Amino acid sequence: MAKIRIVHYINQFFAGIGGEEKADIKPEVREGAVGPGMAIQAGFGGEAEIVATVICGDSYFGENIDAAKEEVLEMVKGYSPDLFIAGPAFNAGRYGVACGTITEAVQSELNIPALTGMYIENPGADMYKKAVYVVETKNSAAGMKDAVAKMVPLAKKLLNGEEIGSPSEEGYIERGIRKNYFTEKRGSERAVDMLLKKLKGEAFTTEYPMPDFDRVDPNPAIKDITKAKIALVTSGGIVPKGNPDHIESSSASKYGKYDIDGVMDLTAETHETAHGGFDPVYCNEDSDRVLPVDVLRDLEKEGKIGELHRYFYSTTGNGTAVGSSKKFAEEFSKELIADGVDAVILTST
C-alpha cells in the first residue's frame, strides 16, 4: 500500500529558522519532514510520509491572516496530500490561531482530513475547536511526545473515515457536538445516580455541560472624553528600564504598577519591554510604540482628554494563564476605580 501523504504546518521557531526576530517570515515550503514533523512521521511507524512542510512566521500570519491563509492553502494544494496536520502549537497564541485557521481552511476548502493540537487556553483553541479537531496538548513543547501520541491515532481515524469517539476518549477539545446513543440505564435513573454522588460529595460527570459564555456587557460610553481621566494598561510588558519588579518574559506571575507623573515621552533610556513573545527591538527603541504615553500627553495638553492617570499597569501576555491575568485585572481595577479613573486604553502586542 502506498504511504499516506501528509503535509505539515509549523512556525519559524519549530522550523529552527529563528525566534521572534524571524516571526515576520512569509510562508515557505520544504520537502519532507522538519522539526516536530520527524516525531509525527515516526508516530505513524512507516505508514505515512510527510511529503512537505509549510513554514510561516507567527507574526506574518497574525498580521496578514487572509493573505497568509491563501498562500499556505496554495502550497498545501500543490502536494495533494491525504492528510494535513498543523502544529501542535501548545500555548503559543499566534501560532495557535495560525494552526486553527489553516486547519479549518484545508478541511473546508480542500476537503482534506485535517487536525491540529494546542493547549486548552490557547486562543486558537476557543476560535477553532468547533470547526476542527484540536487535540488537547500540554502548555509547552515538553508535551510533544504526549501530543503526537494523541494526534496520530486520531489522524488515522479521520483518514479512514472511522467513527470518532468522545473528546475524552480521543483526546481532542470538546466541539460542542451532541451525539445520540443507546444506554442501559434510562435518564431518570442516571439523574438520580448523579444526584446521589453529588450529595455524597463524590465526583460525577455531567452528560450535558453548560456552554461557557463568559461575556461581559459593554459599559456605557464616556459622555465627555475631554473631562475623562484615562488610564493605560498593557499586556505588552512595558516596564521602567531594568524591569525592577522582574516581571517574567512569559507566563507572568505578576503585574507592575508604574508612576508616569511628569513623564512626557517613553524613551530607550527610560523604558523597555519585558515581553518575550515578540521581537523587542522596536519597542525598546521607543516604548510609546506599545504604550502611547507621548500622544496622550499631547492630547492632555490640548484639552482633548481630561487627564492621563498617574500610573500605568503592565504585564506580559504571552503564555500567561487566563486565571492569572484575570486575577491581576480584578486587583488593579479596584485601584483604578478608587483613583477615579473613567476609562482604560489597553494595548496588546
Add this chain to the structure above:
Amino acid sequence: MVKEIERAGIPVVHICTVVPISLTVGANRIVPAIAIPHPLGNPSLDKEEEKALRRKIVEKSLVALETEVTEQTVFDK
C-alpha cells in the same frame, strides 16, 4: 484583563493587532493596531509621521470610548 476591567465597571478599549484574538477574549470596543512588535508605531516612518500615525490610533480609541455599543464592535474605519 480587558474583560475584568469591563466587569469592574470601567469602559475599556482594546488596541491590538490580532483582532480575532481580541474577539475571542471578549473585548467589546476594539481598535486594530499596526503590527505585533509595534502596535502603535511603524519604525519605517520618520519620527513625525510615526507619531501622527500613533495619534490617529489613539484618537480612534477615544472615539470608541465615546461610542455606545451593545455588542463587540471593531472600530476599523
